[in-house]
Amino acid sequence: MVLGLVLLVGVGGALALSSMGPGTTEKRATTARSALSIDLVPYDQPSRVDYRRLNERILTLMQQPDMVGLAVGMVERGQVRFVRGYGETLAGTGDRVTPDTVFRWASLSKGVASALVTKLAADGRLSLDAPLATMGTTLTLPGDIRRATVADLLSHRLGLVRNAWDDRLEAGEDPKLIRSQLGTLPPYCLPGTCYTYQNIAFDAASEIVERVTRQNYGSVARAQLFVPLGMTNASVGRAGLESAASWARPHHLARTPATVTDIYYRVPAAGGVNSSINDLTRWMRAQMGDAPSVLSPAMLDTMHRPRVPTPPHGPRGAMDRALTHASYGLAWRSFTYAGHSLVGHRGSVDGYGSLILFDPADRSGIVMLWNSNRATAARLQLEFFDMLYGLPPTDWLDLKALAEPDKALAGAPARSAGARGR
Numbered sequence: 001m002v003l004g005l006v007l008l009v010g011v012g013g014a015l016a017l018s019s020m021g022p023g024t025t026e027k028r029a030t031t032a033r034s035a036l037s038i039d040l041v042p043y044d045q046p047s048r049v050d051y052r053r054l055n056e057r058i059l060t061l062m063q064q065p066d067m068v069g070l071a072v073g074m075v076e077r078g079q080v081r082f083v084r085g086y087g088e089t090l091a092g093t094g095d096r097v098t099p100d101t102v103f104r105w106a107s108l109s110k111g112v113a114s115a116l117v118t119k120l121a122a123d124g125r126l127s128l129d130a131p132l133a134t135m136g137t138t139l140t141l142p143g144d145i146r147r148a149t150v151a152d153l154l155s156h157r158l159g160l161v162r163n164a165w166d167d168r169l170e171a172g173e174d175p176k177l178i179r180s181q182l183g184t185l186p187p188y189c190l191p192g193t194c195y196t197y198q199n200i201a202f203d204a205a206s207e208i209v210e211r212v213t214r215q216n217y218g219s220v221a222r223a224q225l226f227v228p229l230g231m232t233n234a235s236v237g238r239a240g241l242e243s244a245a246s247w248a249r250p251h252h253l254a255r256t257p258a259t260v261t262d263i264y265y266r267v268p269a270a271g272g273v274n275s276s277i278n279d280l281t282r283w284m285r286a287q288m289g290d291a292p293s294v295l296s297p298a299m300l301d302t303m304h305r306p307r308v309p310t311p312p313h314g315p316r317g318a319m320d321r322a323l324t325h326a327s328y329g330l331a332w333r334s335f336t337y338a339g340h341s342l343v344g345h346r347g348s349v350d351g352y353g354s355l356i357l358f359d360p361a362d363r364s365g366i367v368m369l370w371n372s373n374r375a376t377a378a379r380l381q382l383e384f385f386d387m388l389y390g391l392p393p394t395d396w397l398d399l400k401a402l403a404e405p406d407k408a409l410a411g412a413p414a415r416s417a418g419a420r421g422r
Contacts, residue, residue, distance in 0.1 A: 049074070049387040051082050057383060060399050062086050066374035068251045069097040071277035074384060075285060078363040083281055089248045089371070091255040102233050102244035103369035105273040105280070106264070106347030108354045111287075111303075112221055112236075113205040113269035114154050114331035118299050119224060125212050126150065128302070128330075136211045137204040138176045140183030141191060148191035153205060154330040155307045156198050159191040162313070166199055175200050175267050195308040195328055202331075203267035217268050228294045229286050231279035238265045241274040248371035250351020255372070258351040271349055280367040284356055287343070288363045303330045304343045304360065319379050319396055337382070338389050346378060357381045364388055 051074070061067060068091045074082040085097035121128050128151040132139060141148055141158055148158055164185060168178050178200050188196055206217040213220050218236030226234040233244060238260060241247050250258040264271035275283070286295050287304075306327030312320070323335035323342070335342045344357030344365075351371060355378050358365025366384045370377050379396040386394055 045077060045079075047076055047081060048390065049076055049081065049384060054082070054380070054383060054387070055084070057397060057399065058084075058086060058380065061377060061380070061397055064374075064376070066251075066253050066255065066372050067370070067377070068255050068372045069101070069103075069248050070368065070370040070377055071097055071099060071101060071103065072380070073099075073277045073281035073284070073367045074365070075281065075288070075358070076364045076388070078285070078288065078290060080281060080285075083277060085277065089246060091251060091257060095246075097248060098246060099278045100233060100276045101246040101248055102235075102241055102274050102276050103248045103354070103371060104241060104250075104271075104349055104352040105275060105369075106271050106349040106352055106354050107199075108280075108345050108347045108356055109236075109271050109273035110154075110202060110269065110331035111283075111345060111356075112225060112273050113202070113209070114303050115225060115295060115299070116209050116217075116220060117150065117154060117205055118302050118330065119295075120209070120212050121150075121302075122296065122299055126208070128154075132204070135204075135208050137207040138179045139201055139204040139207075140180055141201075142183055142185050142187035143190065145183070145191070150208065151307070151330065152192050153202065155328050156195050156202070157192050157308055158196070158198060158201055159187050159189050159193070160185060160196055160198060160201055161188045162196040162198075164196075164198060164201060169200055169267065170263055172263075175203060179204060195310050199264070199267055199270040203269045206267075206269035209269075218272075221273070225294065226279075229279075229282050229291055231275060231282050234273065234275035234279045234283075236268050236272045236274075238262055244274070247274075248352070248369070251372045252351060253373055261350065264349050271347070277367060277369055280354075280356065280369060284358055284365050284367050287356075288358055288360050288365065290363070300360070304332050304334065305329050306334045319382055322382060337385060338391055340385075340389060342385070344381075348373070348375065353377065355381060357385075359385070359388070362388070 067087060069087040069089055071085045083099045085099050085101055087097050089095045089097055089101055120126050129149050131146050132148045132150060132153055133145045143159060152158055160182060164182055165178050169175055182201055209217050209220055221236050250260060252258050289297060289300060306329055308328050310326045310328050323337055325336040327334045332343050333345050340359055342357055342359055347354040351373060353370045353375055355368040366381050368377055382396045
């Protein structure tokens with residue numbers, strides 16, 4: 001059953017606008033004073049995307065045995081065209097997902113760290129080219145740490161093995177202690193010369209923010225980003241998730257409820273952010289240049305610009321093969337798809353998934369949040385872009401295969417509690 005419609009717009013304009021409950025007027029007034037608003041606006045251009053068709057596709061996806069809750073937002077040429085919640089916050093309860101239901105961002109959180117550090121650099125309070133050794137963090141690296149810069153930290157060019165000691169974090173060890181011992185690992189490459197994805201090391205970014213501002217990382221994120229962007233349900237930390245009026249519980253395969261843990265909340269720059277799909281839609285619009293008073297064009301270029309190629313690790317599916325020229329900037333991935341440049345990121349943490357992908361030049365993109373370990377929902381992103389670019393339709397969701405549950409489950413990989421970003 002599909003619930004929680006805020007805005008669904010097709011070729012001709014508004015299709016539906018739900019009742020939004022008590023406090024809507026107050027919330028809209030607050031949003032209007034922020035840098036971004038997602039209130040219904042008149043559309044001055046016809047849509048290139050068939051949102052009715054995408055909605056039908058999502059409805060079919062939600063019938064699959066591993067899907068519990070999902071929230072989707074789509075922006076076309078700078079205008080919010082679709083924001084909708086599907087399914088349940090907790091399997092079997094009937095508690096509906098709405099556009100204000102809060103999920104975990106997982107590795108999409110890294111973009112917040114990048115924005116905070118880039119803003120500090122733009123304000124002259126630090127340099128992205130500064131050696132990490134001068135930044136007062138607990139991070140040590142194999143070899144000569146003086147070669148590694150702040151920009152290398154944000155682009156995963158530290159010379160460590162991939163996901164260095166995530167297993168120790170998941171075993172409950174103190175991330176600062178682990179970070180201080182990373183220098184004892186054998187080097188994978190010289191700092192600044194190759195890409196290897198990190199969580200524990202990346203969280204040195206939170207230490208940099210706190211040292212420079214002398215404030216708590218979550219407080220800085222709220223003051224510098226969430227409040228000015230009107231992200232009213234966004235937060236850093238477990239308490240922000242569990243205190244939300246509506247929040248999505250995590251699930252494993254077969255809709256099995258899981259337990260929220262503190263593991264990746266303890267590395268907040270790497271995986272500590274929560275928000276609703278309304279907030280994530282605002283965040284994407286800001287990344288496309290719609291909030292220059294918060295994130296200037298120069299800052300966006302600094303963050304999004306490709307800095308290091310990201311070769312694949314292991315076999316890739318059809319969707320990942322279609323996204324070519326994969327590179328990494330400052331906590332943002334970049335790709336080429338059908339001749340268009342895209343920017344985005346994906347994330348997963350035990351029982352949750354997340355996605356953001358957008359075309360900065362076209363100011364169009366899609367964001368998604370879900371509360372299960374199944375990553376199939378991420379394939380919707382290319383169905384959106386195929387419509388946007390006028391390409392022949394492709395069944396990226398592979399709904400025919402999903403109609404055979406036994407076959408789909410047979411190919412399901414085991415998932416750990418780790419925060420992963422794609």
